[in-house]
Amino acid sequence: MKVLVVGSGGREHALVWKIARSSRVEKIYCAPGNAGIAGLAECIDIRPDDIEKLTDFAFANRIDLTVIGPEVSLAKGIVDLFESKGLKIFGPVQKAALLEASKVFSKEMMIKYNIPTAKSEIFTNSNDARNFVRIADIPIVIKADGLAAGKGVMVAATIEEAEKAIGIIMEDKHFGESGNRIIIEECLKGEEVSFMVFTDGENIVPMVGSQDHKRAYDDDKGDNTGGMGAYSPTPVINKNLSERIIDEVIRPIISGMAAEGIRYKGVLYAGLMITDQGPKVLEFNVRYGDPETQVILPRLKEDLVDIMEDVVNGRLAVRELNWDDRACICVTCASGGYPGKYEKGKLISGLEKIRDLKDVIVFHAGTIQQGARIMTNGGRVLGITALGKNIAQAAKRAYQAVKEVCFEEMHYRKDIGLRAIEKSIIKE
Ligand code: AMP
Numbered sequence: 001m002k003v004l005v006v007g008s009g010g011r012e013h014a015l016v017w018k019i020a021r022s023s024r025v026e027k028i029y030c031a032p033g034n035a036g037i038a039g040l041a042e043c044i045d046i047r048p049d050d051i052e053k054l055t056d057f058a059f060a061n062r063i064d065l066t067v068i069g070p071e072v073s074l075a076k077g078i079v080d081l082f083e084s085k086g087l088k089i090f091g092p093v094q095k096a097a098l099l100e101a102s103k104v105f106s107k108e109m110m111i112k113y114n115i116p117t118a119k120s121e122i123f124t125n126s127n128d129a130r131n132f133v134r135i136a137d138i139p140i141v142i143k144a145d146g147l148a149a150g151k152g153v154m155v156a157a158t159i160e161e162a163e164k165a166i167g168i169i170m171e172d173k174h175f176g177e178s179g180n181r182i183i184i185e186e187c188l189k190g191e192e193v194s195f196m197v198f199t200d201g202e203n204i205v206p207m208v209g210s211q212d213h214k215r216a217y218d219d220d221k222g223d224n225t226g227g228m229g230a231y232s233p234t235p236v237i238n239k240n241l242s243e244r245i246i247d248e249v250i251r252p253i254i255s256g257m258a259a260e261g262i263r264y265k266g267v268l269y270a271g272l273m274i275t276d277q278g279p280k281v282l283e284f285n286v287r288y289g290d291p292e293t294q295v296i297l298p299r300l301k302e303d304l305v306d307i308m309e310d311v312v313n314g315r316l317a318v319r320e321l322n323w324d325d326r327a328c329i330c331v332t333c334a335s336g337g338y339p340g341k342y343e344k345g346k347l348i349s350g351l352e353k354i355r356d357l358k359d360v361i362v363f364h365a366g367t368i369q370q371g372a373r374i375m376t377n378g379g380r381v382l383g384i385t386a387l388g389k390n391i392a393q394a395a396k397r398a399y400q401a402v403k404e405v406c407f408e409e410m411h412y413r414k415d416i417g418l419r420a421i422e423k424s425i426i427k428e
């Protein structure tokens with residue numbers, strides 16, 4: 001069969017890498033892909049938001065299954081468009097994608113269906129928002145309603161910071177229309193985890209848990225990024241908690257969507273804070289997480305294409321998936337300045353030294369091939385991923401590989417997985 005993957009990041013490289021392992025797949029296309037993906041798939045120069053062109057391409061090339069990486073294609077309604085042409089596509093329809101594309105919609109759904117989440121207020125006017133934060137408890141969290149590439153959320157430690165965030169989002173319109181409405185919510189305390197499931201709108205099959213590192217620098221300092229690294233499993237999620245998350249969060253939102261007349265199909269991602277009172281939802285994403293996917297798919301011991309087809313066909317069998325017991329960790333190598341301004345076009349050296357290392361996989365994100373050379377082409381450049389007996393071993397292996405790679409002003413966090421390693425040491 002022929003598969004098309006949409007996107008160009010580390011998540012899409014991991015998807016292509018896993019799909020390439022399916023014995024049923026003869027040909028993979030990726031739109032637009034990157035230099036790493038080009039080794040496994042034919043890269044097509046179509047942007048993820050050009051959903052008409054993607055549909056035409058899939059139709060003309062008789063693609064059997066299309067898999068969507070980024071939220072932007074889903075929010076634009078790519079699934080509805082593909083389905084209207086009889087094409088098979090993995091991901092939720094536009095109305096379901098609102099769970100990620102509108103934080104206000106998502107919050108309203110959580111309240112309506114009793115899903116635990118932070119207490120919040122919605123504002124459409126910056127003066128009202130400013131008046132509210134002046135008398136609110138701090139820290140407090142300010143969120144733009146719409147999509148903002150993971151950067152529309154600010155955790156304010158002071159009233160001044162909160163007012164600044166309101167100004168940036170609502171008055172300066174830093175995220176455009178996404179800032180027409182904001183949510184101001186209580187700051188939750190606890191440990192943050194990512195929990196993803198496959199669902200066909202009725203049946204739910206969970207993936208293993210993972211944790212990502214959103215802040216730019218060690219010790220969770222600096223601005224939020226698209227993700228500086230991740231690991232799986234996480235010591236925070238045991239079987240009990242996993243069941244609780246499904247019962248209190250995942251099933252109610254999927255059946256809530258169904259009650260609203262929306263069948264949710266694809267991957268549902270819950271970003272959760274595990275508080276003293278249990279799991280509370282920070283956000284829903286309507287797609288595979290990035291970089292969570294890079295640490296989860298290498299552990300999956302089943303054919304991903306089979307699972308995704310079952311989802312698309314609405315016949316996902318409820319079962320426990322088979323997972324590699326080993327731990328997996330991914331360290332993001334980013335361009336200097338990221339998540340702020342950064343330069344592209346830096347030569348990446350050392351990749352050949354780690355290409356054949358055992359249990360190390362280099363997922364490319366912002367990379368581009370120029371002749372024989374691979375250059376940087378984005379903020380997050382590489383996700384150096386390793387498997388190991390436990391997180392400590394996986395981390396050791398990943399960091400050994402990171403040391404071999406270099407480009408001008410490359411930066412990466414040195415503490416990916418450290419919290420999990422410390423926890424396991426305390427347990428031992
Ligand atoms: P979101 O895009 O809503 O997941 O927010 C991005 C990041 O901001 C999350 O991963 C958390 O680290 C943080 N965050 C969001 N909401 C809250 C909250 N209510 N309390 C504490 N931290 C939060």
Ligand code: GLY
Pocket residue numbers: 150212226227285288289290291292
């Ligand atoms: N890792 C966070 C996300 O995929 O949104």
